[in-house]
Amino acid sequence: MKLTGKNISISSRAKIGKNVQFGENVVVYDNVEIGDSAIICNDCVIGEPLASYYDDPEYQNPLTIIGRNSLVRSHAIIYAGCMIGDEFSTGHRVTIRENTIIGKNCSLGTLTDIQNNVRIGDYCRLHSNVHISAQCSLGNYVFMYPFSVMTNDPFPPSETIIGSHIGNYTQIAVHVVILPGIHIGEHCLIGASSVVTKKIPDYSLATGNPAIILRDVRKIRALGKGHPYPWPQRFSRGMPWDKIGYDSWVEAGQEAKVE
Amino acid sequence: MKLTGKNISISSRAKIGKNVQFGENVVVYDNVEIGDSAIICNDCVIGEPLASYYDDPEYQNPLTIIGRNSLVRSHAIIYAGCMIGDEFSTGHRVTIRENTIIGKNCSLGTLTDIQNNVRIGDYCRLHSNVHISAQCSLGNYVFMYPFSVMTNDPFPPSETIIGSHIGNYTQIAVHVVILPGIHIGEHCLIGASSVVTKKIPDYSLATGNPAIILRDVRKIRALGKGHPYPWPQRFSRGMPWDKIGYDSWVEAGQEAKVE
Amino acid sequence: MKLTGKNISISSRAKIGKNVQFGENVVVYDNVEIGDSAIICNDCVIGEPLASYYDDPEYQNPLTIIGRNSLVRSHAIIYAGCMIGDEFSTGHRVTIRENTIIGKNCSLGTLTDIQNNVRIGDYCRLHSNVHISAQCSLGNYVFMYPFSVMTNDPFPPSETIIGSHIGNYTQIAVHVVILPGIHIGEHCLIGASSVVTKKIPDYSLATGNPAIILRDVRKIRALGKGHPYPWPQRFSRGMPWDKIGYDSWVEAGQEAKVE
Numbered sequence: 013m014k015l016t017g018k019n020i021s022i023s024s025r026a027k028i029g030k031n032v033q034f035g036e037n038v039v040v041y042d043n044v045e046i047g048d049s050a051i052i053c054n055d056c057v058i059g060e061p062l063a064s065y066y067d068d069p070e071y072q073n074p075l076t077i078i079g080r081n082s083l084v085r086s087h088a089i090i091y092a093g094c095m096i097g098d099e100f101s102t103g104h105r106v107t108i109r110e111n112t113i114i115g116k117n118c119s120l121g122t123l124t125d126i127q128n129n130v131r132i133g134d135y136c137r138l139h140s141n142v143h144i145s146a147q148c149s150l151g152n153y154v155f156m157y158p159f160s161v162m163t164n165d166p167f168p169p170s171e172t173i174i175g176s177h178i179g180n181y182t183q184i185a186v187h188v189v190i191l192p193g194i195h196i197g198e199h200c201l202i203g204a205s206s207v208v209t210k211k212i213p214d215y216s217l218a219t220g221n222p223a224i225i226l227r228d229v230r231k232i233r234a235l236g237k238g239h240p241y242p243w244p245q246r247f248s249r250g251m252p253w254d255k256i257g258y259d260s261w262v263e264a265g266q267e268a269k270v271e
Numbered sequence: 272m273k274l275t276g277k278n279i280s281i282s283s284r285a286k287i288g289k290n291v292q293f294g295e296n297v298v299v300y301d302n303v304e305i306g307d308s309a310i311i312c313n314d315c316v317i318g319e320p321l322a323s324y325y326d327d328p329e330y331q332n333p334l335t336i337i338g339r340n341s342l343v344r345s346h347a348i349i350y351a352g353c354m355i356g357d358e359f360s361t362g363h364r365v366t367i368r369e370n371t372i373i374g375k376n377c378s379l380g381t382l383t384d385i386q387n388n389v390r391i392g393d394y395c396r397l398h399s400n401v402h403i404s405a406q407c408s409l410g411n412y413v414f415m416y417p418f419s420v421m422t423n424d425p426f427p428p429s430e431t432i433i434g435s436h437i438g439n440y441t442q443i444a445v446h447v448v449i450l451p452g453i454h455i456g457e458h459c460l461i462g463a464s465s466v467v468t469k470k471i472p473d474y475s476l477a478t479g480n481p482a483i484i485l486r487d488v489r490k491i492r493a494l495g496k497g498h499p500y501p502w503p504q505r506f507s508r509g510m511p512w513d514k515i516g517y518d519s520w521v522e523a524g525q526e527a528k529v530e
Numbered sequence: 531m532k533l534t535g536k537n538i539s540i541s542s543r544a545k546i547g548k549n550v551q552f553g554e555n556v557v558v559y560d561n562v563e564i565g566d567s568a569i570i571c572n573d574c575v576i577g578e579p580l581a582s583y584y585d586d587p588e589y590q591n592p593l594t595i596i597g598r599n600s601l602v603r604s605h606a607i608i609y610a611g612c613m614i615g616d617e618f619s620t621g622h623r624v625t626i627r628e629n630t631i632i633g634k635n636c637s638l639g640t641l642t643d644i645q646n647n648v649r650i651g652d653y654c655r656l657h658s659n660v661h662i663s664a665q666c667s668l669g670n671y672v673f674m675y676p677f678s679v680m681t682n683d684p685f686p687p688s689e690t691i692i693g694s695h696i697g698n699y700t701q702i703a704v705h706v707v708i709l710p711g712i713h714i715g716e717h718c719l720i721g722a723s724s725v726v727t728k729k730i731p732d733y734s735l736a737t738g739n740p741a742i743i744l745r746d747v748r749k750i751r752a753l754g755k756g757h758p759y760p761w762p763q764r765f766s767r768g769m770p771w772d773k774i775g776y777d778s779w780v781e782a783g784q785e786a787k788v789e
Contacts, residue, residue, distance in 0.1 A: 037296075037555075039572075051325060054298075055314075055573075057604070066569060066601065083325065086316070086348065089604065089622055104348055104366055107622055107640050122366050122384055125640055125658050125676075137428075140384050140402055143658055143676045143704075155428055158384075158402045158420055161676055161704050163722070167750075167758040168701050169655075169673055169765050183427050186402075186420050187448050189705050189722045204422070204448045205466045205480055207723045221480065221723055221739065232426075240426040247428050296555075310584060313557075314573075342584065345575070345607065363607055363625055381625050381643055396687075399643050399661055414687055417643075417661045417679055442686050445661075445679050446707050463681070463707045464725045464739055480739065491685075499685040506687050 015051065026059070035086060042073040047080030047098060054086040061092055062110050079116060091128070103140060115152065117250065133180070135251060147175035151198070153244070153251065156184040166192045179214065181244060199242050201229050215242075274310065285318070294345060301332040306339030306357060313345040320351055321369050338375060350387070362399060374411065376509065392439070394510055406434035410457070412503070412510065415443040425451045438473065440503060458501050460488050474501075533569065544577070553604065560591040565598030565616060572604040579610055580628050597634060609646070621658060633670065635768065651698070653769060665693035669716070671762070671769065674702040684710045697732065699762060717760050719747050733760075 017034045026040045029048035038052050041059035052058060059076040076090065079098035086104050090096070093111040100114065103122030108114075112126055115134035120126070123141040130144050133152035138144075142156045145164040150156075156178075164173040176190040179198035187205040190196065196212045203219030212218050216225045217232060229241035240246060244258035253261035261267065274292045281287065281299045288307035297311050300318035311317060318335040335349065338357035345363050349355070352370040359373065362381030367373075371385055374393035379385070382400040389403050392411035397403075401415045404423040409415075415437075423432040435449040438457035446464040449455065455471045462478030471477050475484045476491060488500035499505060503517035512520035520526065535552045544558045547566035556570050559577035570576060577594040594608065597616035604622050608614070611629035618632065621640030626632075630644055633652035638644070641659040648662050651670035656662075660674045663682040668674075674696075682691040694708040697716035705723040708714065714730045721737030730736050734743045735750060747759035758764060762776035771779035779785065 054316075057572075087346070087605070105364060105623060123382065123641065127658075140386075141400075141659075157422075157427065159418055159677055159705075163675070163704055167752055167761070168675065168703065168719075169761060170758070171765065171767070185427065186422055187418075187446065187705065191722065201427075204450065205464070205723070234426055240429070243426070243428060247430065249430070313575075346605070364623060382641065399645075400659070416681075416686065418677055444686065445681055446677075446705065460686075463709065464723070493685055499688070502685070502687060506689065508689070 015053070023059075029080065041076075041092060043092070044073075044076045044078070046078045047082065049080055050078055050082040050084070052078075052082075052084050053088075056084050056087065057089045058084075059092045060089050074110070085122075097134065109146070117252075121158070130175075137250075145173070145175065147173055148177065149175060150178045151180035151182070153181045154178050154184070155182075157186040157188075159186055160184045160188040160190075162190045164192050176208075181242065183243065199229060201232075201241060217241075274312070282318075288339065300335075300351060302351070303332075303335045303337070305337045306341065308339055309337055309341040309343070311337075311341075311343045312347075315343050315346065316348045317343075318351045319348050333369070344381075356393065368405070376511075380417070389434075396509075404432070404434065406432055407436065408434060409437045410439035410441070412440045413437050413443070414441075416445040416447075418445055419443045419447040419449075421449045423451050435467075440501065442502065458488060460491075460500060476500075533571070541577075547598065559594075559610065561610070562591075562594045562596070564596045565600065567598060568596055568600040568602070570596075570600075570602050571606075574602050574605065575607045576602075577610045578607050592628070603640075615652065627664070635770075639676070648693075655768075663691070663693065665691055666695065667693055668696045669698035669700070671699045672696050672702070673700075674706075675704040677704055678702045678706040678708075680708045682710050694726075699760065701761065717747060719750075719759060735759075 015033045015035050018036045020034045020038045022040045023042045025042040026044040028046050031049045032046050033051045035054035037055045039057045044059035065071045074093040076092050077095045079100055082100035084102050088102050088106040090108045091110040096114045097116030099117040101119040106120050106124050108126045109128035111128050112130040114132040118136045120138045121140035124138050126144045127146040129147050131149040136154045138156045139158050141158045143161045148162040162176045164175045174193040176194045178196045181198050182200040184202050185204040188202050190208045194208050197214035200212050200216045206219050206223040207221040209222040215228050217227050217229045218225045232241050234240045248254040274294050276293045277295045279293045279297045282301045284301040285299045285303040287305050290308045291305050292310045294313035296314045298316045303318035324330045333352040335351050336354045338359050341359035343361050347361050347365040349367045350369040353367055355373045356375030358376040360378040365379050365383050367385045368387035370387050371389040373391040377395045379397045380399035383397050385403045386405040388406045390408040395413045397415045398417050400417045402420045407421040421435045423434045433452040435453045437455045440457050441459040443461050444463040447461050449467045453467050456473035459471050459475045465478045465482040466480040468481040474487050476486050476488045477484045493499045507513040533551045533553050536554045538552045538556045540558045541560045543560040544562040546564050549567045550564050551569045553572035555573045557575045562577035583589045592611040594610050595613045597618055600618035602620050606620050606624040608626045609628040614632045615634030617635040619637040624638050624642050626644045627646035629646050630648040632650040636654045638656045639658035642656050644662045645664040647665050649667040654672045656674045657676050659676045661679045666680040680694045682693045692711040694712045696714045699716050700718040702720050703722040706720050708726045712726050715732035718730050718734045724737050724741040725739040727740040733746050735745050735747045736743045752758045766772040
């Protein structure tokens with residue numbers, strides 16, 4: 013987090029935007045592009061080369077993009093081939109493997125570990141220590157909490173993996189496991205420590221091992237506070253409906269624009 | 272762990288006690304106080320500035336305290352505003368967010384991740400990879416094991432969080448989840464992978480998802496070894512009753528003094 | 531991963547093989563031996579001294595061995611007294627505590643945390659964020675997936691721990707907990723989020739909390755693909771039967787040789 017830029021190592025084949033700040037010991041490899049006003053904190057590695065780097069003398073690092081106004085906290089390692097949108101932020105010691113695509117306004121918590129070829133939409137928030145296996149996908153406005161996992165291998169170990177998917181606006185509580193190839197719909201809430209073993213329709217509250225659908229999330233009542241779900245109607249910090257409210261934002265057709 | 276003090280960066284507005292040792296690349300920010308004879312190993316960051324540091328030109332780092340005789344192993348990141356007692360020790364890559372208060376003689380294992388505004392009493396031991404959400408609290412002599420989590424948000428995402436609490440002497444096994452606002456009593460044992468969904472009275476053995484109270488811990492029998500709980504009667508390493516035994520220590524009124 | 535060898539610190543009492551490459555800031559302590567053609571990436575620590583290093587002026591670092599052709603990715607911390615075989619590879623931020631013995635051709639994923647006095651056989655693959663407690667043991671060809679844990683303390687906290695064991699060829703899915711002293715047989719498949727509370731015989735599919743044996747793994751059917759287990763008959767990447775097939779390899783008596 014000391015933004016002195018001491019002992020940094022920036023490839024001459026990287027493109028660094030305006031007003032980018034670097035912490036100490038940052039390493040930026042070939043073919044990385046960092047957007048304007050991004051902050052890359054101490055000891056981060058951007059564009060970490062793929063495994064073939066170690067033995068292929070002709071190795072070329074694939075294009076890696078970090079969006080504008082991003083804040084990458086210390087010790088993140090972002091592999092080559094990742095494309096990450098604007099306003100990205102992370103905690104510490106995040107790892108993102110190669111060829112993963114992340115939309116705009118996303119944040120990843122401390123220790124979160126994203127494998128290769130993952131797709132994450134816009135405005136997603138993954139808290140500390142989330143693990144996403146290769147080829148999984150998330151829509152927009154998805155929140156995942158610590159130690160939740162998306163998996164991809166129905167018969168481990170195998171060469172034929174099949175990523176799981178989480179739909180827009182869905183909340184995945186702590187310690188949830190989503191089994192390989194499983195599709196969770198939009199606006200769902202999956203309870204703590206659940207194991208999701210089959211397709212979950214939109215607006216479901218599901219919990220347990222295996223996860224059972226308990227009810228429609230719109231029927232959940234919070235003592236003295238009415239209906240907490242769908243959550244965008246009561247929570248807007250950092251979300252695109254922050255100023256106008258979710259319902260107005262949807263009516264104005266903004267939702268369609270983002271997605 | 273190389274205590275050469277090479278390439279360290281200590282703010283002129285930090286107070287460093289006598290005989291403090293620093294590893295390489297350590298960073299100590301403004302308004303940090305480190306007690307006598309502490310060891311701060313390689314690549315640690317003490318007093319990491321809060322988010323407003325990045326855009327507030329008037330930013331002032333709040334007071335941060337690390338107690339005497341502490342051993343902070345490599346790559347710990349301790350945010351500004353934390354107050355940590357004497358004889359503190361950590362594994363590697365620990366993260367402690369801002370304004371967290373930790374008592375004396377505590378230890379945190381490798382990768383453990385403590386969020387902001389947490390309160391931890393004295394003589395607590397959190398093993399590897401424990402996650403404590405913001406505003407949770409622990410009493411004294413609490414042990415937590417890997418991948419256990421204290422949560423704080425009953426209807427995620429929300430702005431109104433409510434921390435969970437663990438009472439004195441309680442043992443939280445691996446992979447336990449404590450739901451938001453839940454209060455666990457003293458001298459409890461919560462079994463592996465349990466999800467604690469309601470208040471747990473003192474001396475309970477509870478296990479399962481949701482956790483069910485099975486019996487009084489004092490009725491647990493270990494084959495050929497009698498009653499293992501309450502554990503302080505048979506385990507004293509590093510505890511204040513180490514020399515005299517737990518019962519004598521309680522009789523001497525020492526327990527009341529510590530708490 | 532920048533293999534410039536800048537700012538490295540290699541003890542004069544370490545033995546470094548031929549063609550070994552070092553990343554930046556690597557530290558190698560006394561009595562470490564690194565085999566030929568190994569690559570030790572940025573910020574790794576090899577031979578991290580034990581706790582007595584901090585207060586014993588006569589401290590001697592025990593022998594630590596890293597095998598030939600190993601690739602240790604950035605920020606690994608490997609304690610003194612570890613013996614690790616050839617062709618070892620790791621992800622980032624791996625921690626291995628003292629006196630752990632690991633066979634040949636093993637790999638450990640990012641954030642994996644191996645405690646002291648663990649024994650791991652040959653050709654094991656531990657993915658991201660696996661936690662192995664002290665004195666646990668694994669056979670050969672064992673795969674473990676993220677957030678799985680082997681435990682060792684039946685009545686925490688205690689001074690008398692008893693490691694759990696996983697037999698050859700067994701697959702441990704995500705978030706599995708193996709209770710202290712439990713023995714899992716060969717060729718088993720333990721389902722996601724299971725808690726293994728009793729001995730599991732060879733070739734068992736077990737799942738749940740507590741884990742129940744559902745059937746013989748050889749009776750599992752994959753839609754349109756026949757029987758996926760035993761897995762060595764269909765998966766050979768990086769395994770010693772890669773060129774000749776598992777059945778031929780067993781018939782040729784190679785299995786006996788390796789084990």
